Amino acid sequence: xxEIRLRWSKDIATxxxxxxxxxxxxxxxxxxxRPDTPENRQALEQAMKAGNETYGSGTHWIEEREG
Numbered sequence: 001x002x003e004i005r006l007r008w009s010k011d012i013a014t015x016x017x018x019x020x021x022x023x024x025x026x027x028x029x030x031x032x033x034r035p036d037t038p039e040n041r042q043a044l045e046q047a048m049k050a051g052n053e054t055y056g057s058g059t060h061w062i063e064e065r066e067g
Contacts, residue, residue, distance in 0.1 A: 002036040003067040006044045008051055009059045030063065 007030040031047075034040045044062050051060030 001067050002064055003033040004036045004041060004044060004062050004064050005033045006031040006047050006051075007061050007063045009055070012051075012055055012059060033065070033067070035067065036064065 031044075034044075041062070048060045048062055052058065
């Protein structure tokens, strides 16, 4: 099964409070890997959109891997 996580540029603030989005635990440069389910993808897409609106286009993206 494919897994996904939210990633962000290393230049983004590292304050957990600034990076935490509900349901997406923050770690420097990326969130935890989660199964690629419709619910998880929707949550990460919302977080990615909010991050790109706040910090600039292309600063946040969804990374995929085979789990």
